[in-house]
Every structure is written in C-alpha cells, then in structure tokens.
C-alpha cells in the first residue's frame with residue numbers, strides 16, 4: 633500500500649483511474665461486435681443504470697453466458713477498456729480463473745479463505761474495482777458462497793464503499809441451451825435477430841442456476857437478486873463469421889480478398905448437421921485460420 637492507496641481505500645469517493653467512456657463503448661459495441669444485438673443492449677443498459685447512480689445500492693453484477701467463440705471475453709475486455717484507464721492492465725481490474733488459480737478440489741477450504749482475502753484486499757485498496765470471474769462453470773460450487781456477500785447491498789466496511797465495484801462472471805454454462813433455443817425459435821420462424829431476453833432467460837436459469845455441477849448452484853445468487861444483468865451470447869451464423877474474418881484481416885493489415893473471406897468462413901464447422909446454420913466455434917478460430925488461406 634502506498635499512501636495514496638491508503639487514503640483512497642478509506643474514501644468512498646475514490647475512483648481509482650475509473651474513466652467511463654460510455655459513448656466509446658456504445659460505438660465500439662455497435663461497430664466491432666458481430667451479431668450480438670442483445671448483448672449490446674443488455675451491457676449498455678446495465679452499465680448506464682449503474683453509473684447514473686452516484687450511490688448505487690449494490691455493486692454491478694453481470695453474468696455472460698454462451699458457447700465458445702461468441703464474444704464473451706471480447707466484450708468483457710472491451711467493457712473494461714472503456715471503463716478503466718489502462719484497461720485490463722489497470723491495477724484495479726482483477727482476473728480470476730478457477731482452473732488457473734484453484735486447480736485442486738481437495739484444497740477447497742484453503743481456497744475459500746484466500747479468495748475472500750483477495751476480494752476484500754482489492755476492494756479495500758479501491759472500492760471502484762472490477763473483477764472478472766472466468767469459467768464460472770468450472771468453479772467449485774462451494775467457492776461462490778465466498779463471493780456472494782460482496783455482491784449484495786450490505787457490504788460496507790470501514791467506510792469503504794464496496795457498492796461501486798463491478799463483477800463480471802463469464803461461463804459456457806447455458807450456452808448449449810441458448811443454442812438449442814435459438815435453433816428451435818428459428819425453426820418456428822423467429823429470426824435470430826428478433827430473439828429477446830425473455831425467450832432465453834428460463835433456459836439459462838435452468839441450466840446454470842439449478843445445475844448441481846455449476847459453480848452458481850445453490851448459491852442464493854438468484855433468490856437474493858444478486859445478478860443485475862444476464863447476458864446471453866447467441867451462436868454466430870456464416871455471415872457473422874465472414875464479418876469476423878474481414879475485421880481480422882483489417883487488424884492484421886492484410887488485403888480483404890472475398891475469396892479468402894469465403895474460404896476461411898467455409899472451413900469452420902456448422903451445426904446442426906442438416907441445416908448447418910451456426911458456427912460450432914463462433915469466431916474463435918478465425919485469426920489462426922487466416923494464414924492457411926492467405
């Protein structure tokens with residue numbers, strides 16, 4: 633702790649390099665994020681409502697769900713970039729992955745204690761901290777109990793306003809159900825772009841919050857209304873993958889040749905077997921495939 637951090641920790645006004653640029657975020661979500669209008673809408677709504685309130689009653693808690701390569705990590709990095717100076721490198725942005733940090737289930741009691749101290753320490757250092765919890769579906773169910781007290785309205789200790797913190801949970805849990813529902817709605821002539829949160833929420837809740845294997849399970853996280861924003865990431869179609877290829881080519885400073893765009897998009901697997909509508913890996917492997925076709 634340096635002196636500044638100490639002073640900051642005891643002041644509820646400390647913003648710790650928090651420089652929200654909501655216009656920038658909205659623009660980038662609209663122009664760079666492919667095929668996820670619901671995500672754009674949910675993220676903007678959640679962040680805007682939270683930041684409009686000078687004294688929020690609880691931290692902002694967002695939960696991202698979807699299958700691989702649909703943009704969950706991409707959006708979380710973008711969000712952090714437009715909120716904190718320094719983005720993911722900011723000392724006030726914290727990343728946790730159960731597989732990396734807590735790989736051994738038999739050490740659960742020890743893990744619980746260190747997770748609690750880690751969150752508490754970071755929040756004491758700065759109440760305006762962000763926490764990214766990756767791979768929540770791989771988290772031991774007992775560990776979420778440690779996180780819960782920090783998500784609610786009651787967590788104010790030693791004058792530090794922990795209610796200004798931001799928690800983002802990322803998982804593949806519910807992804808299969810989102811994909812199945814998107815497909816079922818498509819078969820019932822509801823286009824992917826018309827899908828609403830109400831169409832997906834029951835399937836996500838069932839898969840994520842009632843599943844004994846899931847880290848969220850039995851956590852009271854739903855009963856206590858601790859999650860403010862549930863963000864479903866839909867499976868991406870062939871034309872979305874093509875858009876990802878174009879932006880990747882641009883980013884790598886390569887010429888956008890229609891033949892290459894088509895070939896890269898065609899090389900990816902699509903489901904279901906009959907209609908081949910949605911990419912099985914979203915846009916995840918696009919960057920690495922480009923060199924094969926260029």
Ligand SMILES: Nc1ncnc2c1ncn2[C@@H]1O[C@H](COP(=O)(O)OP(=O)(O)OP(=O)(O)O)[C@@H](O)[C@H]1O
Pocket residue numbers: 664665666667668698699700701702703704705706707803804876914915916917
């Ligand atoms: N909807 C999207 N719009 C634009 N680019 C995307 C989108 N989805 C994925 N991408 C691209 O694919 C890469 C991988 O996506 P990302 O890591 O966000 O997937 P994910 O949903 O977090 O997957 P996983 O569950 O496997 O971690 C991103 O860095 C980005 O370049």
